[in-house]
Amino acid sequence: MAPFLIKHPALIDRWIGAREEALRRVRDFAKASPEAIAIFRETIGRAIGQVAGWRTDDPVQAPRIPVLAEAAPAVAARSLSIT
Secondary structure, eight states: OHHHHHHOHHHHHHHHHHHHHHHHHHHTOSSOOHHHHHHHHHHHHHHHHHHTTOOOOOTTTTTHHHHHHHHHHHHHHHHTTOO
């Protein structure tokens, strides 16, 4: 990766700039709209259902799926306290 960083500093600068701009835009939101909260809750509910069907032979990803499946309902529950 180091040769790429040295040969393409402008690309790296644009990538970091885009990342920082995205973070700034997210942080500029004082509060989520009721519509956005409803979409998030609906989406997290669908995601929980989808994770239950995930299967992989990848030795790195395979143990991560059950961890995500266990944590996702807690995220959904926490979203109920968002107003």
